Structure formats: C-alpha cells, structure tokens
Amino acid sequence: MERLGGEKRTGLFELHADAPRRADWTVFGRVPHTDRRGFLKGAGFAAMAAAVGAAMPFHRYMPAGFMPEALAAGPVGIEGKDGLTVLGARPLNAETPPHLLDDEVTPTVRHFIRNNGIAPKQVDAGTWRLRIDGLVHRPMDLSIEDLRRRFEVVKRRLTIECAGNGRAFFEPRVGGNQWTLGAVACSEWTGVRLADVLKAVGVKDNVVYTAHVGADTDVSGARGELPLSRGVPIEKAMEPGNLIAFGMNGGPLHPMNGAPLRLVIPGWPGSCSQKWLTRIWLRDVVHDGAKMTGSSYRVPEYPIAPGEMVPDSSMAFIGSMPVKSLITTPGNGLSINGRSLSVAGHAWAGDNEVARVDVSTDFGASWQRAALGRPANGYAWQRWSARLEFPGQGYYEVWARATDDKGTSQPFAIAWNPKGYLNNAMHRIFVRVS
Numbered sequence: 001m002e003r004l005g006g007e008k009r010t011g012l013f014e015l016h017a018d019a020p021r022r023a024d025w026t027v028f029g030r031v032p033h034t035d036r037r038g039f040l041k042g043a044g045f046a047a048m049a050a051a052v053g054a055a056m057p058f059h060r061y062m063p064a065g066f067m068p069e070a071l072a073a074g075p076v077g078i079e080g081k082d083g084l085t086v087l088g089a090r091p092l093n094a095e096t097p098p099h100l101l102d103d104e105v106t107p108t109v110r111h112f113i114r115n116n117g118i119a120p121k122q123v124d125a126g127t128w129r130l131r132i133d134g135l136v137h138r139p140m141d142l143s144i145e146d147l148r149r150r151f152e153v154v155k156r157r158l159t160i161e162c163a164g165n166g167r168a169f170f171e172p173r174v175g176g177n178q179w180t181l182g183a184v185a186c187s188e189w190t191g192v193r194l195a196d197v198l199k200a201v202g203v204k205d206n207v208v209y210t211a212h213v214g215a216d217t218d219v220s221g222a223r224g225e226l227p228l229s230r231g232v233p234i235e236k237a238m239e240p241g242n243l244i245a246f247g248m249n250g251g252p253l254h255p256m257n258g259a260p261l262r263l264v265i266p267g268w269p270g271s272c273s274q275k276w277l278t279r280i281w282l283r284d285v286v287h288d289g290a291k292m293t294g295s296s297y298r299v300p301e302y303p304i305a306p307g308e309m310v311p312d313s314s315m316a317f318i319g320s321m322p323v324k325s326l327i328t329t330p331g332n333g334l335s336i337n338g339r340s341l342s343v344a345g346h347a348w349a350g351d352n353e354v355a356r357v358d359v360s361t362d363f364g365a366s367w368q369r370a371a372l373g374r375p376a377n378g379y380a381w382q383r384w385s386a387r388l389e390f391p392g393q394g395y396y397e398v399w400a401r402a403t404d405d406k407g408t409s410q411p412f413a414i415a416w417n418p419k420g421y422l423n424n425a426m427h428r429i430f431v432r433v434s
C-alpha cells in the first residue's frame with residue numbers, strides 16, 4: 001500500500017502528486033517534441049499495472065492527463081491514520097466519516113488532517129524550540145522539556161473544527177477543500193496553558209494580537225513563505241482553555257497533527273491552532289500573516305444571496321465557531337427490522353456550551369429532546385443520545401439540531417458565503433425500516 005505522511009510515499013503515486021505531467025510521461029511515454037503523452041506500453045504498462053493492482057485492458061482509451069481513480073483515492077493510506085477520506089495529497093487533507101467519530105475522545109488514528117502546506121520532514125522533540133517574542137518583557141526560547149518543567153502540565157479534551165467543514169454542501173460550489181462533515185475532532189491534549197506561558201514572558205500593555213509561526217513550508221517550495229500564520233486577539237489567547245500541546249491521547253502528536261508541538265485554541269477556527277509551532281510573536285497590530293488578510297476566515301457582514309460577491313471591506317472576521325452537532329451512531333443508510341433505534345452523537349458550540357439537542361424523524365415537523373451530557377471540560381464536545389420510535393415501515397430521515405446556551409440553534413440550510421465557511425446546517429442521516 002502506498003502511504004502518505006510518513007517517509008514511505010514513493011513511486012508513481014509520489015510522482016503523480018508532485019509532478020503529474022512528468023508522471024504521465026514516465027508511464028505513457030512522451031510524443032517527441034511535444035508536451036503530449038504517448039501510449040501505455042512496455043515498462044509504463046507494467047508500472048501502471050503494478051500501481052493500480054491489475055493490468056489495464058482498456059488502457060488505450062484512457063484520456064491524456066488522466067489519473068486513475070485507484071491512484072487518486074483508492075490504495076492510499078496515511079501512516080498512523082485509519083479510515084480517513086483523503087481530499088488531497090499535496091497538501092495532505094483528510095477527513096473522518098461521521099460514524100468513525102463516535103468515540104467520546106477522538107482516537108489519534110481518526111483525527112482529521114488539514115494542511116495548508118507541506119509538513120516538516122524531520123522533527124525532533126528533543127531539540128525542538130519555541131520562541132516567544134515581540135512585545136514582551138522577557139522573550140523566551142524554550143524546549144519542550146522547559147515547558148514541562150516550568151509550567152503546570154494539563155490534560156484537556158478540546159474540540160478542533162476547521163472553519164471550512166461542510167463546504168462541500170455549498171450551492172453554488174465554492175473553491176477550497178470540499179470538506180463534508182468530518183473536519184472536526186475532540187482529542188485529549190496534553191500540554192501547558194498558553195496563558196501561563198504568556199504571563200511568564202510578560203505581555204506588554206500595547207499588545208493586541210498573537211502571531212503564530214509553524215515549521216511547515218509552502219507547497220510551491222518557496223523558502224520563507226509560510227503556508228499559514230494566524231493569530232488571535234490577546235484576550236482570547238489569555239483564556240485558560242488554550243494549550244501549547246506536546247501530547248495527544250496519551251501518546252505523542254501525530255506527525256500530521258503538528259508533532260512535536262502545536263497550539264490548541266478550541267472554539268475558534270481550527271486554523272488558529274498552529275501546528276509544528278516554533279514561534280509566538282506578540283504584536284500591537286492585528287496580525288497580518290498568511291490567511292489573516294483579505295477574505296480569509298471572513299464572512300459577509302450582512303446577509304447575501306447564494307453566489308453574491310462581497311467586497312473584502314464588508315467581510316467580518318470569524319471568532320467563535322457556531323453551534324453544531326453530528327450523528328455518529330448509526331452511520332448513514334442503516335436498514336433495521338424493528339420499530340425503534342438508538343441514535344447518538346456529539347454537539348459543540350465554539351466558545352459557548354450546548355444547552356440542548358433535539359432530534360426529528362419527520363423532517364422537522366416534530367422534535368424529541370435528546371439526553372445531553374455535560375462537557376468533560378470546557379471546550380470538549382458533548383455526548384447526546386436518543387431512542388427513536390418509528391410508526392411503521394419506510395424511509396425516514398433522522399435530523400439532529402443542537403442549541404447553545406445563548407439560545408442559538410443550527411439552521412436547516414446553509415448560510416452561503418463566498419469562502420464556504422461555518423456550515424453548521426443540521427446533520428441528517430437516513431434509515432430504512434422494514
């Protein structure tokens with residue numbers, strides 16, 4: 001099996017990911033003096049058969065520049081991950097099908113991956129350094145051991161959701177990773193409080209924003225270009241829920257989830273939680289790093305029609321993520337014989353808490369209140385469950401709707417916005433009863 005994410009990504013797949021046209025020529029040959037692909041034969045034929053797992057009887061009908069589906073999605077696994085759907089290989093992005101997110105604490109193998117660039121190849125937790133500088137009284141350069149020794153080490157279950165989760169359901173379609181439902185996770189993180197470290201360095205009075213720097217590199221390979229560098233207002237940074245994390249679910253961080261050190265800033269877009277963290281810079285202006293400016297992580301200030309464009313000046317910054325829930329049991333499309341069914345899932349609400357979850361089996365005509373657990377700690381998602389009774393056989397949909405403690409509920413339909421953020425429409429699954 002070809003693998004991504006470790007150092008085992010080799011052969012034709014890697015070539016396809018890095019240089020699709022060159023991969024094409026390698027396999028198919030190249031029509032002399034042109035950029036056109038030749039025909040699959042000889043060594044190319046054998047290489048393709050090896051890569052897709054069988055000889056290809058109809059290879060001569062394959063369109064030019066065509067990547068076999070088997071290479072695009074099929075036999076690609078990610079080292080240390082299980083069951084994730086790969087949306088893209090370079091940068092690597094992969095989400096988790098909802099029924100695999102049923103655990104109260106998301107196992108590391110199921111935690112989604114959202115990379116804007118290329119992860120650092122060699123990381124060493126022993127020599128890793130974190131610099132905290134800018135407008136501080138005592139700049140610091142800390143090893144992970146320093147963090148452990150100097151600050152209280154805590155364990156917290158923290159929900160991270162990508163702001164683009166649900167983008168795939170936008171109509172009209174918008175560019176970017178086509179996340180469906182699974183760019184969310186609640187792992188148990190071990191680390192130190194960001195606030196404790198900021199207090200130790202002494203944040204100056206004129207600081208308004210943090211700026212986060214990681215060790216990943218731009219896909220173009222351009223040196224010094226950060227694929228992502230976000231920050232948060234200093235008030236948000238000082239909240240005790242934020243961690244500088246070096247542990248994940250009792251083990252190390254997965255290489256694609258930011259090993260050996262990352263921020264976890266729960267409740268806000270996942271992009272605030274810088275992976276492969278090397279520097280926190282304290283600034284007296286709103287940070288203007290990669291994906292902080294223009295329309296990035298912004299939604300229109302006023303309601304717009306789907307497809308309508310908005311000037312950047314009328315786009316508002318996203319802070320807290322909206323209330324949302326997932327049905328993780330059962331999976332979509334179950335057939336049952338009885339008349340009743342247990343359903344369960346999680347709900348979360350950005351900086352807020354979830355106050356209630358309701359479920360419907362009649363397309364929202366009536367609702368039944370689900371049992372809802374308290375969060376294990378602030379910013380952990382909350383478990384909900386319900387027992388459903390169906391009146392007779394047929395096709396049903398189960399809808400789940402969470403409401404936060406401010407009284408805001410999930411909408412039926414998507415509030416369309418140009419960048420495809422914040423889709424917290426209700427999750428629906430179908431069930432056939434016979």
Ligand SMILES: Nc1nc2c(c(=O)[nH]1)N[C@H]1C(S)=C(S)[C@@H](COP(=O)(O)O)O[C@H]1N2
Pocket residue numbers: 111112113114115116117160161162163213214215216227228256257258269270271272273274275276
């Ligand atoms: N250095 C770095 N940190 C990053 C990113 C990145 O591309 N580079 N992606 C961000 C985004 S957009 C999200 S949603 C979260 C996802 O965290 P995960 O990949 O561990 O699930 O990481 C954030 N931290």
Ligand SMILES: [Mo]
Pocket residue numbers: 114161162163164269270271
């Ligand atoms: Mo994200």
